[in-house]
Amino acid sequence: MSIFAGMKEQTSTRQSGSYLSEGAYNLDIKACKLVTSSKSDQQFFVVEAIVRETLTDEGGETSAGSLVSWVCKLGGRYPDSALRDIKAFCIAATGAREDEVDEQFVESVVEGEGSLLSGKAVAVTVEEKETKSGGIFSKHYWSESLSMF
Secondary structure, eight states, rough: OTTTTTTTGGGOOOOOOOEEEEEEEEEEEEEEEEOOSSSOOOOOEEEEEEEEOOOGGHHHHOTTTOEEEEEEEETOHHHHHHHHHHHHHHHHHOOGGGGGGGHHHHHHHHHHSOOOTTTTTTEEEEEEEEESSOOEEEEEESSOOOOOO
């Protein structure tokens, strides 16, 4: 038996981004993906991006050059909220009109390696809100890039 037995069943270690802390940012999109959890059958819409600039002092540990991820759980207790948030992201990232962003539109965004929006700029403002159970929820407000670049 080879020392590499079982290699086929393994997934490679990937560099993952951290979540955005409260504040406002200009981001450069790396990829948009539909990911299924390896621990359950839950699916997530994931945006991977690089922070181009932090626009507020509240940026915390999220600085320019940081690899970040926005993970939006599909289905679950609030399926309509997830779809609204994904639609808002797609409109901000592409400049599409609201009536243009439908199921096929979003499927094209996550198709293959999710590189359709790679290199596009988008802005986001993150507000942290306390949940009823005492946890913290981060609400993301997407818009066209706020920079003058």
